[in-house]
Every structure is written in C-alpha cells, then in structure tokens.
Amino acid sequence: MILWAVRWYCKYGISYRELQEMLAERGVNVDHTTIYRWVQRYAPEMEKRLRWYWRNPTDRHSWHLDETYVKVNGKWAYLYRAVDQRGHILNFYLSSRRNTKSAYCFLAKIFNHVKKWQIPRVINTDKAPTYAGALSRLKREGKCPTDLERRQIKYKNNVIECDHGKLKRIIKATLGFKSMKTAYATIKGIKVMRARRKGQASSFYYGQTQAEVCLINRVFGI
Structure with a gap:
C-alpha cells in the first residue's frame, strides 16, 4: 500500500x-x-x-535543455530539465541559482549518466549565456565532444517547453516544497x-x- x-x-x-x-x-x-x-x-x-x-536515451539526433521554476520554502528555485527529440526524459537538476555553475553541474550530470556514443550531435537551449560557459568548460575537461553543437533557436525547444506544463500541473498540487x-x-x-x-x-x-x-x-x- x-x-x-x-x-x-x-x-x-x-x-x-x-x-x-x-x-x-x-x-x-x-x-x-x-x-x-x-x-x-x-x-x-x-x-x-x-x-x-x-x-x-535512444534518440541521438538532438537533446533539448531548458529551465522552469518551482517554489521552495516560499522562494523560486530553478529546475533544469533535459529531454530528447521524442520528449523522453534524460535528467534534471534543481538549483537555487541560475548561473554558469548550475548549468555546468546540470550538463555534467547528464554526460556522467550516458555513454559517449549516446551523446547527440546537437543540443538545443534558450539564449541564456550560462550554457556557453558551461559547455566550454566541459569540452576543455574532455567530458563532452568538442564538436557538440549548441543551437539557440526558440521554436526548436517547443518539445521541452510543452513538457514543462504537464510537469507543473503535477507539482502545483504540492503547494510548494519546504x-x-x-x-x-x-x-x-x-x-x-x-x-x-x-x-x-x-x-x-x-x-x-x-x-x-x-x-x-x-x-x-x-
């Protein structure tokens, strides 16, 4: 039960x-x-x-990364999320800040849980500059392919934008986290x-x- x-x-x-x-x-x-x-x-x-x-992940064409907001102890926190081209969930990362360090931790968490051959050719993000710094650091450290392309085309991220709403409907019932x-x-x-x-x-x-x-x-x- x-x-x-x-x-x-x-x-x-x-x-x-x-x-x-x-x-x-x-x-x-x-x-x-x-x-x-x-x-x-x-x-x-x-x-x-x-x-x-x-x-x-089974779809190596592209990944879609984005952040949404959740309320924690009366304050907004950032929920980083990633899905593949078909909307299948890859991973998430919860942070109190939206900065390069958080983006780096999020991306590193994803790459640590996949094989190199499962990493796609392209990742789609919003125009947040934090991803650029995070990706550059990961490439220098050899944690992701140097030829990995980042795209910043808004409509390309509709896959994850739509998925945010479905997730938020479930989270809304919690009335926030403590x-x-x-x-x-x-x-x-x-x-x-x-x-x-x-x-x-x-x-x-x-x-x-x-x-x-x-x-x-x-x-x-x-």
Whole structure:
C-alpha cells in the first residue's frame, strides 16, 4: 500500500490530504503527514530501482535543455530539465541559482549518466549565456565532444517547453516544497512516473495489462 500511495502521488498531481481521503475510502486510515514521509523515503528509492529500465536515451539526433521554476520554502528555485527529440526524459537538476555553475553541474550530470556514443550531435537551449560557459568548460575537461553543437533557436525547444506544463500541473498540487531536499526527493518520483507514462520502459512490460504496477512490484520484490 505504501508503494501505491507514493506512485499515485507522484503520477496524478494530488495533494497529501486528497490522497489521505482516497486511501480512507479503501479502508486504509493513514495521516497525510505519514504519506509525506512515505514519499520522501520511497520516491527516490523508486527512481533508483527503475532508472536502469529507462535511463539511456535512444534518440541521438538532438537533446533539448531548458529551465522552469518551482517554489521552495516560499522562494523560486530553478529546475533544469533535459529531454530528447521524442520528449523522453534524460535528467534534471534543481538549483537555487541560475548561473554558469548550475548549468555546468546540470550538463555534467547528464554526460556522467550516458555513454559517449549516446551523446547527440546537437543540443538545443534558450539564449541564456550560462550554457556557453558551461559547455566550454566541459569540452576543455574532455567530458563532452568538442564538436557538440549548441543551437539557440526558440521554436526548436517547443518539445521541452510543452513538457514543462504537464510537469507543473503535477507539482502545483504540492503547494510548494519546504526545502530543497524534499523538493529533490519528490521530483525524483515525479520524474520516474513521467518517464513511465511516456513509455520509456515499455520494452520491459511483456504485454501485461497493469504493466506499471507489475514492474514496480517486481523491482521491489513484491
């Protein structure tokens, strides 16, 4: 039941109190603060165990990088995100600042989780100058190909711009996060549920009707 609650919260954009009512209707009486603790404990674990099933990008044509805003402890934080040409999720990075250091950490995180042959020829970003400095540093350090091209054409990033809205609808139900730690843990769970919904692990479903439930149960040994 704990995994059901965590999965529902990260997938459907509901509040902890609404989820408490849903569970009560099914005969499970649990306080919303307990559900909060479940999400903080098991959302990152769920992402960790399912990451292998979908982590590698399959589209080498181009990646799309952009930032959006999330509220953390009453202040806006920057959520860096990356998807491939088909909208499949690559990774994310949460930062309190929007600067070259944050862009560097974000890009380094992506390159550290992919093989060299999976890196595309082109990455699309907005016109933020921070990416230029970050990419130059990564190329000097040998962490990305020197011939990697960066494009700054606005309409090219419609893929990720549209995806921001779908993600924000889920995050909106949280009414903001209390800390960067809790935001990061929750977004990890939301990320993996979004990846599942996009069919990024469909090759492991084996034709089962309740594929998502079966896969999660399998990785947790239930």
